[in-house]
Amino acid sequence: MNDFKSIEPTIHPKLSHLSKDELQNLLHDFKANELKIKELIAKYQLIGVATSQLRRYLPHFDYKNNICPLCEVVSCQNFESRESLSLPYCPVCLEKMFVHFSPEDRIRQMSWQMSNARYRKEPFDKWCELSDINVVPISIDQFDSISYEAKIYLGTIVSLVISSDLIVVDTMLLSEYKIFPGNTPFINLMEELEIEPQYQKWDVYKLDPLLTNLLLFPDNALFGSETEKLQLWKRIAIEEAKEYLKYRMEENRFSLLQGNIVNEIFESLLETYSLSNIFYFIYMSVTEACKHYAKNNNRNHASNTVIYNCLRYGERYKSNNWEAKQYNRTGQTAQSEISRYYFDSVLKIGDKGFYEKPSIEVLMC
Incomplete structure (x- = not known):
């Protein structure tokens, strides 16, 4: 190394x-x-x-x-x-x-990555002889059959660790990347491919080079319906909001409220606000909880107020027609790779995925 x-x-x-x-x-x-x-x-x-x-x-x-x-x-x-x-x-x-994904840069970097020993140098056929590897071929026909979310996930990991011959994706190399917000997977590619997982092995995907090219330079091949695009935008935003909420809560030693109510509140807020605005509501709500705890010395009750205060902030700003502040991501809650690939390379809206509310209008620009 x-x-x-x-x-x-x-x-x-x-x-x-x-x-x-x-x-x-x-x-x-x-x-x-x-x-x-x-x-x-x-x-x-x-x-x-x-x-x-x-x-x-x-x-x-x-x-x-x-x-x-x-x-x-x-x-x-x-x-x-x-x-x-x-x-x-x-x-x-x-x-x-890691601001904008560039397939050209990705290909230029492959030679450097080879010298950095991040890829095995053995031919793929030799890999197949190893007993601890589960080889999963993925054809273009199989790609066409999986969900929109799974296509985006596959494109994400291809953009990160595809081998220099544009065939091999070694999933072991993904451990050094933050693929999902909070490193919490919400897409199961093996399940989408209807392949039984091999828990004692690690997966190596073998791609058709034409498919690799489609994923590195995504165009209409990755485009789903407007509804699918919007749903994935919201899904990523909700997961990023939950990650930032968890970070702010743990930073102040509050317990995080679990259950569907968190997803429902964030989904409701995304109808009106951007993820950046929601970060602001989370920050203000945790600050209010700290004040509540200092006054009443009841940490559990203070913790439970946070997510509901996020909703109240959203409702108050909307009813008064106030403009909510925009907060940036923190170093502790940096953008995930699937978010970066989706907004930069597929939708090609870049930071609008964070600073604009999810909408068909933005997707059509």
Whole structure:
């Protein structure tokens, strides 16, 4: 495995008096959000730094889950606020990582991935001899028979780990990716293909190269009905909302309400609001729950108020014709791969999948 270097950040002159350990402590304290900005400025003797400017002066930090395939260096992130991080980007070429899926980039990266030992070098026929592998051929006819959601899932994993000969998808390689929001699968490809799972083996899909090409460069071949497109958009949005809700709840040591009521409330909100708006409602509802707990010292009751307050916020903003704020994803709830592939490569609406409410009108643009 190659060792990839980290790029040391440029330290702003106003922070140059701090040691490396002190800089790390400053980043930790900024993220912990336990001290006010003016208290941080006083603690670290940041002379001439206004409270509104501190975030801009903070150095970047490594995001080691992602490597720039062109520069072969560890990507990095910055604080966008005390509670959200920027998308990972390369500190050398400054390209953002995983913002838009590009099949051309994907194909160019394959040669680098081969050298990084992320793909086996044995011929596919030799793989078939291994007893712990379950080989699953997928033809174009089989592809046509599976559901729209399953087609999108297959396209997602092909875009991530297809071999250089455009035939093999080794599912073991998927463990390093966040395929679904919250890493909670909601599509079972083996079931869709009507293949009995082999629980003691790992699956390797063998694709027709023509099918691979369709998935890397999706066009009408992946297009379902407008209803199917909209349903999957909502499904992904609901799962992402649940992931952010879980993150905010656990961050404040609240228990998460289970059951269909969570799905129903988020689905109702998506009729009027974008996922970005719903993130705002979740943030405000958890904040209200923290205030409730501080006042009444009843953590369970405070936890139970959160999801219903999300609904109340939505109803209140709608009845008063108020414009809801838009919140961004956090580093802890980064966009999933199926979301990225679906909105960027298939629907080709990009960030509208997050900042616009699900609608036929957006799909038709």
